[in-house]
Amino acid sequence: MSRSTVDSPVLHGDVAHLGFLLGLWRGEGEGVYPTIAPFHYGEELVVGHVGKPFLSWVQRTWSLDDGRALHAETGYLRSPPGGPVELVLSHPTGVVELSEGECHDGTVTLTSRLVGCTTSAKPVRALSRVIAVEGDVLRYRLSMAAVGRDETDHLTATLRRADGGHP
Amino acid sequence: MSRSTVDSPVLHGDVAHLGFLLGLWRGEGEGVYPTIAPFHYGEELVVGHVGKPFLSWVQRTWSLDDGRALHAETGYLRSPPGGPVELVLSHPTGVVELSEGECHDGTVTLTSRLVGCTTSAKPVRALSRVIAVEGDVLRYRLSMAAVGRDETDHLTATLRRADGGHP
Numbered sequence: 566m567s568r569s570t571v572d573s574p575v576l577h578g579d580v581a582h583l584g585f586l587l588g589l590w591r592g593e594g595e596g597v598y599p600t601i602a603p604f605h606y607g608e609e610l611v612v613g614h615v616g617k618p619f620l621s622w623v624q625r626t627w628s629l630d631d632g633r634a635l636h637a638e639t640g641y642l643r644s645p646p647g648g649p650v651e652l653v654l655s656h657p658t659g660v661v662e663l664s665e666g667e668c669h670d671g672t673v674t675l676t677s678r679l680v681g682c683t684t685s686a687k688p689v690r691a692l693s694r695v696i697a698v699e700g701d702v703l704r705y706r707l708s709m710a711a712v713g714r715d716e717t718d719h720l721t722a723t724l725r726r727a728d729g730g731h732p
Numbered sequence: 733m734s735r736s737t738v739d740s741p742v743l744h745g746d747v748a749h750l751g752f753l754l755g756l757w758r759g760e761g762e763g764v765y766p767t768i769a770p771f772h773y774g775e776e777l778v779v780g781h782v783g784k785p786f787l788s789w790v791q792r793t794w795s796l797d798d799g800r801a802l803h804a805e806t807g808y809l810r811s812p813p814g815g816p817v818e819l820v821l822s823h824p825t826g827v828v829e830l831s832e833g834e835c836h837d838g839t840v841t842l843t844s845r846l847v848g849c850t851t852s853a854k855p856v857r858a859l860s861r862v863i864a865v866e867g868d869v870l871r872y873r874l875s876m877a878a879v880g881r882d883e884t885d886h887l888t889a890t891l892r893r894a895d896g897g898h899p
Contacts, residue, residue, distance in 0.1 A: 574801075615792075615801035615804075616800070616801065617801055617824065619824040621804070621806070621824070623806070625782075633783070634741075634782035634783065634784055637782075637788070637808075639788070639790070639806040639807060639808075639822065640806060640807075640822030640828075641804075641806075641822055641823070641824040641826075643824070643826055643850065643852065645851075645852040648851050648852045649850075649851055651826055651850040651851065651852065651853075653822040653823065653824075653826055653827065653828045653848075653850060654822055654828070655806065655807030655808055655820040655821055655822045655828065656808070656820065657784065657786040657788070657808040657810070657820075659808075659810055659818055659820055659830075660820065661807075661820045661821070661822065661828035661829065661830050661846070661848065662828065663828050663848045663849075663850055665850065665851060678848075678850075679828070679848040681820075681828065681830045681845075681846040681848060682830075683810065683816075683818040683820060683830055683832065683845075684812075684815050684816055684818065684832060685810065685812040685815045685818065686818075
């Protein structure tokens with residue numbers, strides 16, 4: 566049997582309260598950091614599920630000048646009963662992130678418990694995220710401690726549903 | 733400007749020697765572990781790139797009985813000049829993996845330098861992978877130290893190119 570997915574699986578109960586994140590989101594963001602010039606970027610975020618107790622998270626950004634790929638991140642959101650919301654993410658900069666937090670009223674707040682960097686990666690020590698959905702608009706802000714700096718603002722973006730609504 | 737990818741980017745020099753991994757691979761595998769019954773699974777692996785110094789890695793497996801989703805993993809492969817091959821991966825089991833190793837003659841050998849587990853994850857301590865491509869066949873084996881066990885064989889699989897050849 567070669568079928569690789571179950572058609573239209575039911576959203577798992579563990580992540581039902583995060584269902585407002587599901588969908589295809591597109592928009593633009595702005596980046597700042599003490600060590601670099603401010604920059605703007607386009608962004609697409611796809612949050613999906615396969616009926617298991619996690620959501621998938623696939624994000625990529627691109628230059629608004631010429632469309633070239635900038636950053637990306639990919640991983641999973643979990644929310645086991647009685648525990649924190651959990652985010653496990655990989656970054657192509659050679660960074661893995663394990664963040665935990667909570668979700669209330671359409672806002673997910675996450676703080677890294679572990680950030681791991683490959684031999685060649687620029688060192689990142691901590692990441693914090695606030696992701697808030699109101700209607701068809703998703704806004705997030707991300708702060709980061711990296712390259713020897715204390716945690717400070719890094720990214721803010723506003724994305725809109727690009728898939729015609731909540732599945 | 734809304735274009736989100738550059739059409740047909742050139743493979744970055746850092747990862748050119750890993751280009752044999754690029755493509756869509758499908759096949760079947762077998763899992764064993766001292767704490768569970770042996771199992772078989774279908775698998776799809778997509779290795780891609782966007783012209784930057786990394787390859788993207790998206791894998792999912794499914795039950796051969798009913799097609800339901802089983803495991804998945806997603807992340808990036810890097811290979812900066814003069815350093816190890818680096819793999820950063822997220823697992824929906826609440827695990828992040830940072831593995832490093834080398835590539836010779838179509839075989840990539842990776843050993844975890846860091847494995848991080850969320851609050852709710854079953855504890856994984858170490859992962860080792862050998863991924864070998866010969867022609868249109870990709871074989872891998874993975875060993876794992878988890879749930880208090882020493883590192884031991886866990887997965888073996890044989891995948892074949894499903895996209896009509898090397899891009």
